[in-house]
Amino acid sequence: MAEISTEEIAQLARKSVEIRRNILTMVFEANSGHIGGSLGSADLLVALYYHLMVHDPKNPAWKKRDRFILSKGHCTPVIYAVLADCGYFPQEDLQTFRRPGSHLQGHPFQPKTPGIEASTGTLGLGISTAAGMALAAKLKKENQYYYVLCGDGEIQEGQVWEAAMFANKYKLDNLIAIVDRNYLQTDGNSEDIMPLDPLAPKWESFGWQVHSIDGHDYGQIVAAVNRAKKASQPVVIIANTIKGKGVSFMENKVEWHGMPPVKEEFDAAMKELDHV
Amino acid sequence: MYNLKKTRQGYADALIELGAVIPNLVVLDADVAKATQTCDFQAIYPDRFFNCGVQEQNMLSVAAGMALEGFIPFASTFGVFATCRAGDQLRNSIAYPQANVKIGATHCGITTGGDGASHQANEDIAITRSFPNLTILVPGDYEEAKMVTKLAANHHGPVYLRFGRDAYPVIDEIHGPVVIGKAKILQDGNDITLISTGIMVSEVLQAGKNLHQKGISTRIIHMPSIKPLDEKAVISAARETKGIVTAEEHSIIGGLGEAVAGIASLHHPTFIERIGMRDVFGESGQAQELMDKFGLKATEIVNAALRILKR
Ligand SMILES: Cc1ncc(C[n+]2csc(CCOP(=O)(O)OP(=O)(O)O)c2C)c(N)n1
Ligand SMILES: [Mg+2]
Numbered sequence: 001m002a003e004i005s006t007e008e009i010a011q012l013a014r015k016s017v018e019i020r021r022n023i024l025t026m027v028f029e030a031n032s033g034h035i036g037g038s039l040g041s042a043d044l045l046v047a048l049y050y051h052l053m054v055h056d057p058k059n060p061a062w063k064k065r066d067r068f069i070l071s072k073g074h075c076t077p078v079i080y081a082v083l084a085d086c087g088y089f090p091q092e093d094l095q096t097f098r099r100p101g102s103h104l105q106g107h108p109f110q111p112k113t114p115g116i117e118a119s120t121g122t123l124g125l126g127i128s129t130a131a132g133m134a135l136a137a138k139l140k141k142e143n144q145y146y147y148v149l150c151g152d153g154e155i156q157e158g159q160v161w162e163a164a165m166f167a168n169k170y171k172l173d174n175l176i177a178i179v180d181r182n183y184l185q186t187d188g189n190s191e192d193i194m195p196l197d198p199l200a201p202k203w204e205s206f207g208w209q210v211h212s213i214d215g216h217d218y219g220q221i222v223a224a225v226n227r228a229k230k231a232s233q234p235v236v237i238i239a240n241t242i243k244g245k246g247v248s249f250m251e252n253k254v255e256w257h258g259m260p261p262v263k264e265e266f267d268a269a270m271k272e273l274d275h276v
Numbered sequence: 277m278y279n280l281k282k283t284r285q286g287y288a289d290a291l292i293e294l295g296a297v298i299p300n301l302v303v304l305d306a307d308v309a310k311a312t313q314t315c316d317f318q319a320i321y322p323d324r325f326f327n328c329g330v331q332e333q334n335m336l337s338v339a340a341g342m343a344l345e346g347f348i349p350f351a352s353t354f355g356v357f358a359t360c361r362a363g364d365q366l367r368n369s370i371a372y373p374q375a376n377v378k379i380g381a382t383h384c385g386i387t388t389g390g391d392g393a394s395h396q397a398n399e400d401i402a403i404t405r406s407f408p409n410l411t412i413l414v415p416g417d418y419e420e421a422k423m424v425t426k427l428a429a430n431h432h433g434p435v436y437l438r439f440g441r442d443a444y445p446v447i448d449e450i451h452g453p454v455v456i457g458k459a460k461i462l463q464d465g466n467d468i469t470l471i472s473t474g475i476m477v478s479e480v481l482q483a484g485k486n487l488h489q490k491g492i493s494t495r496i497i498h499m500p501s502i503k504p505l506d507e508k509a510v511i512s513a514a515r516e517t518k519g520i521v522t523a524e525e526h527s528i529i530g531g532l533g534e535a536v537a538g539i540a541s542l543h544h545p546t547f548i549e550r551i552g553m554r555d556v557f558g559e560s561g562q563a564q565e566l567m568d569k570f571g572l573k574a575t576e577i578v579n580a581a582l583r584i585l586k587r
Contacts, residue, residue: 032390073394098390100561100569106392121394122361123330153307156329186307187315187327193307194329 004051004222012218015085016046020246021273022081022094028266030098033106036256037151038078040215040243041180045082047221048147057087060114066144067117067133071126072151072180073107074258079116080104088115124157126150127177131167134175145229149178153185156194161206167234168207176228177208177236180215182243184254203236215239247272278445278478284382286421287439288313291350291380293422294429295321301429304339304351306332311441312352312382332357336365340375348429349377355384355397355438359404370434371407378428378435385525386553386570387442387475387563396558402530404436405503411456412503414438416477417446420500423454431456438474440525442563445478450498459506465495468581469513469520473499473532476523476551476572483521483577492585502532507539514540519547519584523577525567528552547587549580 019042027033045068049055053066070079077097084091089103096102103112107121118133120126130148137144150160167175181199183190190196200210209231213220221239228235243257244250247269261269294301295317307330309315318325328335332353339349351358358381359366370377384397404412413424413435421439428435449462459471463484470487472480477498487494495517497509513520520540522533533550540546553570567573 030390074391098392098560100559100565102560104560105394106390106560107394109392109394119394121392122357153330156307156331158331158333185330186311187305187309190329193327194331 003226004219008051009218012046012050015050016042017273017275019046019078019081019085021270022085023077024261024266024269024273026077026080026094026097027260029095031260032098033077033260034074034258035077035261036184036243036250036253037072037075037180037182039247039250040182040241040245041075041149042078042246043216043218044149044178044180044221044239045078047218049082049086051222052225053147054144057115060088063142064144067130067146069118069120069126069130069146069148070108071120071130071148072123072154073120073126076104076106076108079108083113083115086115089113123151123154124159127160128163128166131163131172131175134167134172135170137174138172144174146175147178148175149180151185152179152181152183152190152196153193155179155196164203164206164208171232172234173232175234176225177234179236179238180241181238182241184243184252184257186257188254199238207233209233209235210238211235212238212240215241216245278447280443281418281446282443283415283418283421283439283475284313284441286415286418287380287382287425287437288316290422290425291317292320294426295324298348298429300346301348301350302326302342304328304335304349306330306335306353306357308353311354312380314352314380332362333365336362336377337369339377340369340373343376350380351377352380352382354395355381355400356395359397359400363403367407371410374409374433376432376434378437380425380437380439382439383441384438385440385474386558386566386572387440387525389441389563389566390560392560393557398527398553398558399530400438401502401524401526401532405530405535409434410503411435412438413454413500414474414502415500416450416472416474416498417444419446419451420454424500427454427456440475444475447477447481449481450477454500456501457504457506458501459509460498460500461495461509462498463494463496465493466517467493468585469495469497469517470577470581471497471499471513471520471522471532471536473502473524476525479572479574479577480523482574483581486574486578487581492581494581499532502535505535505539510536510539511543514544514546519549521549521551521577521580521584523551525572526552527555529555547584549584551576551580
């Protein structure tokens with residue numbers, strides 16, 4: 001039995017196009033920001049916010065909401081686009097991205113932005129913060145889930161593996177980490193910069209349950225999260241993705257990690273995403 | 277108008293020149309080689325370049341290890357990560373045992389811009405100043421960035437080099453040689469003293485012009501060497517002028533201003549105003565917008581000087 005209907009999948013796919021358009025627009029208008037990792041993780045965030053997570057944009061402080069923490073904090077364009085679309089704050093705010101006085105800072109700033117659950121920016125912080133929140137939820141006997149998205153470059157940080165040990169020790173089965181496995185980081189291919197493979201056994205040996213999926217396939221994302229919720233240990237979903245997904249000339253191109261598009265590139269990219 | 281050039285480019289260009297003459301010089305980076313621009317060194321000397329991935333802590337202690345084996349490592353990353361994420365490695369692997377490691381820290385200060393507060397190192401001078409044994413050099417432009425990089429390579433012991441992200445005015449007045457522990461007196465004067473470090477030199481020079489138009493005789497000092505600091509230059513300024521305004525693209529806590537105040541208070545207490553980030557985190561924006569917003573411009577320096585002269 002499919003865990004998500006084909007009609008629902010089609011809806012999510014349509015939503016992801018809108019989100020990708022907003023990502024491009026924000027970075028183009030700000031003339032700064034991280035496009036590649038935002039486009040690449042858009043399907044993961046769409047599946048979480050529009051299908052999997054229990055949350056209420058009108059009540060961002062609702063105690064029972066599921067939490068999402070963007071540990072790869074440079075990818076604010078995707079989370080801001082999603083939060084605005086969900087109604088956490090007005091869509092017009094997206095035009096203020098990276099401008100002085102805006103609540104939409106270059107990296108997530110929890111005190112200012114409705115829906116942002118933790119401040120990140122230095123890679124590695126978010127997964128530990130999520131572990132702390134998940135532990136706190138257990139102490140308070142609450143049942144919500146804590147989702148945290150890490151980049152594959154990010155998990156080269158020692159802090160990530162400290163968090164991994166910690167989550168295993170305290171059996172944080174309410175913590176679901178997702179690794180955006182796009183094989184790219186700032187300076188190149190992850191296996192050239194600092195090899196991570198074989199990745200699944202690393203997490204397994206740290207006491208985590210591992211699911212490897214196609215991070216652009218909604219059926220697989222939903223199935224993996226549903227399995228994760230049944231686990232009695234922390235779970236990591238290794239989501240194989242394409243950095244820059246959705247814009248052909250940005251896909252799998254390291255240059256699009258942190259470069260804003262010029263007008264012609266922006267127009268060409270938007271043209272590829274006009275099939276809503 | 278000034279020519280604009282990146283100080284981090286000065287770092288990268290100097291490393292390439294050094295690579296040709298110092299065979300045991302190696303460059304390390306932590307997945308920001310395109311931003312620190314050490315990728316230029318990598319292109320020419322691939323065998324002497326080591327990308328550590330997103331692992332600043334590991335990188336700094338690895339650099340210490342290579343130094344113990346006789347290499348001269350230049351470990352490169354953003355200032356926040358070099359001093360905060362890897363602060364312990366900088367302290368206990370490098371400064372304390374006096375490892376011959378050079379830290380090339382880029383993206384320092386508010387002009388880092390759009391990435392926002394998390395990436396703007398406004399406290400790195402304060403942190404590094406408090407570590408014994410560490411020499412701290414803060415260049416004011418591209419040429420001075422090249423000079424301090426070369427100086428660091430030829431100086432035995434740990435050195436912290438501070439660079440920015442943006443392109444900054446190239447200023448002929450500061451192109452005399454950098455000497456560790458020595459200030460550069462750019463202009464003599466006996467009413468008030470302005471002291472800059474780093475890229476604030478252009479604002480200080482502008483402030484000096486504005487004060488001159490008001491008939492105020494202004495001494496202008498530039499300090500690329502933050503530690504050791506030129507105590508003599510500070511003491512004479514304190515003695516010979518009514519007071520001192522310091523200007524740094526850094527917090528007013530723990531940086532140039534407090535270093536100057538510390539020396540003056542011991543030898544010749546005087547009025548000192550500190551221009552810098554006023555104990556607040558920065559935010560996202562363009563470099564010059566943020567310089568304005570956080571009061572790091574020439575007008576603030578002029579106003580501070582006038583306040584002192586009125587006292
Ligand atoms: C501790 C730390 N070091 C360096 C950086 C600079 N930086 C920002 S993004 C990035 C690469 C991240 O790659 P990855 O985690 O794979 O993200 P993605 O490919 O999803 O964009 C780096 C090194 C940082 N933000 N934090
Ligand atoms: Mg990646």
